[in-house]
Amino acid sequence: EIARKSVTDSYLSYAGAKDSLYGLTWGGVTRTGIKLDTSYDGEDGGVYASGGYYGLTGKNVAKNTMAEFGAGAYWRAYKTNDFT
Structure with missing residues (x-):
């Protein structure tokens, strides 16, 4: 799987935040990478x-x-016979 998804562990990581006093914004973290399953x-x-x-x-x-x-x-x- 190759994916890019929002990090939903907290409100800050998902939606971000804004400091109205200084006008700074941060958060909105995105996870981009690869996952292999077998x-x-x-x-x-x-x-x-x-x-x-x-x-x-x-x-x-910070990255x-x-x-x-x-x-x-x-x-x-528990195992049963297959019905076909």
């Missing part, structure tokens, strides 16, 4: 993993980067 689904269970790397930019906000990783496994607790 998985294996076997008969009795499976595994999955994902990883992503993003650049974070916004108005009067930053973000990485995310995740993995997991599952198994089927």
Whole structure:
């Protein structure tokens, strides 16, 4: 996945803010980057993993980067015959 999305962790990161006294604005952070997902689904269970790397930019906000990783496994607790 290649994506550009708004950061919605807080009101400031999503919508930004304005200082009416000095006229300064900041916030409105955008996350731009790539995420890769993979998985294996076997008969009795499976595994999955994902990883992503993003650049974070916004108005009067220090540039930053973000990485995310995740993995997991599952198994089927109950299995029935297929009805076709």
